[in-house]
Amino acid sequence: MKQLPRTLLGALALSLLVAGCATSTPDRYYTLAAPADAVPVPAATPVFIELAPVAVPERLARPQMLVQRVGGGAEVAVLEQHRWSASFENELRDALAAGIASRLGAIDVTKGGRQPSQPAWRIAVQLQRFDAIEATRVDAAFSWTVRRSDSERSATCQWAGSEPVGQGIDALALGAQRATSQAAQAIARQVSALQADPAAACRGAG
Template sequence: MKRLTVSAALARCAIAGVMGAAVLAGCASPEPRYYTLAQGPMAVATLPAATPAPSASTLWLEVAPVRVPERLNRPQLVVRDGGNDASLRLLDLARWSSPLPDELRDALSQRLQATLGAVDTYQQGLSDVQPLYRITTEVLRLDAEVGQRAGATINWTVRRLPDGKVVSGRTQAELPAPGEVDGVVAAYREIVASTAKDIAAGVEALRR
């Protein structure tokens, strides 16, 4: 039987080590990617830099948490599975940066504040301020087919608190969502923008 030289043995050990590291790297799980419905930095810059001091001219809103169906209230994005209306799929590698009800509420609040020049009092600790309008929303449908489309049906209500007068409506949308998950999230952002626009029109109707 031939004996391996020390150098040959070391070479074989080195090769085995490299192969083992490659196998381990191949088995490592890919990291999930996180998505948000918030606007980009340039849009955020249109919001007030700080909460203004209370004044008679300030438009105070309270944007309540958004109600969503429990089937959608997941860390992962939920999409239709191959166009089958009865089948849903969780995208384990595509997740919301915060719970979906919070993502929707914060995105709506951000856009309403920018559109109306208003301030949202929700969770800001403004005990000496009473909002003039309370906004509630409920998602009836929010679904997509990756690479195809995204759609939603969202009910909303604006209540003027001093006298309880209400304006309500429904925003429905069907948009193309080309590409991968990024296309779905972009379409959802457009749907949030349309919803905020409709709600802002409701607020303006009550201000007349």
Template sequence: MMNRQIPSPSSARPLARLASRARPAALPAVLLAVLLAGCASPDPRYYTLAQGPDTAAGQAAAPARPPQAQPLWIEVAPVRVPERLNRPQLVVRDGKDSGELKLIDLARWSAPLPDELRDALSQQLQARLGAVDTYQQGLSGVEPVYRITTEVVRLDADVGQRAGAVINWTVRRLPDGKVSAGRTQSELPAPGAIDGVVAAYRQIVASAAADIAAGVEGLRR
């Protein structure tokens, strides 16, 4: 029979010391993983100015006009905006009287702001006028009857308080060049956080679309 040798207490001590040294060495890696998980940046939220089927309460959707036998051909040109606003992030006031602006990095437009504004205006105008936007639809072979150009002079907000805008617009009847021009000025409450600001901006776009639609109707008479 073979005899198994049992290590003496004195020979086991170095092994125990080695194991005790190895365990703490693994702790920093675990702590580092926990810290990295806790410090991970949240994903940004993306916003659009277009009206959806779930239009929020208090927002007036564009009244739809019945389809016409002959569509009203319009062209909604790209919207001009100040360069300071032409950012992926929402630009708001800093909440002080300094006149400074700040970017909200976690709140971004789903498309460049000029495109957001153009698409939202086009959506509203097509619904209000029963029209077809040749620019949006890519109808290069169709001559529009009315060309609509807009320029944002001011678009700003104090988060949780108010939002305002000044938008200049022009409607030109292409066959004879007759023009109707105007300015939409709006100041609205924007309660809550960024969602409230975007909801107010949508209402401002709807107000501008209503004014522009009235300009088109004036030229049609």
């Protein structure tokens, strides 16, 4: 059998490589931060918040999106090519911080920038549930504790909700974004109530 010239073999290998690259699906990245939450409107009196790292279930502590298939029972799909822009717990903390700050007109000083004489609202959030069900809905449940840095009094609250979604991973990501924004609104509502009345009852649920 006659051997093919090396130049022809090289051309064939290159064409196969290009074809393989053309058919591969590029990675896609998503954010939990809603665009409207990006820039807070400053409050008349400076308000500072400190948001601790969000405690999330270990199965969610990854950049890949986790999706439950309809009719898939207990099976969960880890989507390697559909990822959050950071590890899920970091993405969630940043989105919540932006959402709370935006609604309160507050400054997030979690990473510094606050003088010791300036009190801040310290917020610790725990994610109880975050289930993305393909072409159906996103179910989420949060609990949190709020305490002012110059006080020993703390308040605990929780929120749970469900966001309907349409077909596709983009729709799931937007549903997750809306659920996160709703949680941020609930936390901000409680902080606002505590600003007015330090003994205010939980106003985040619902």
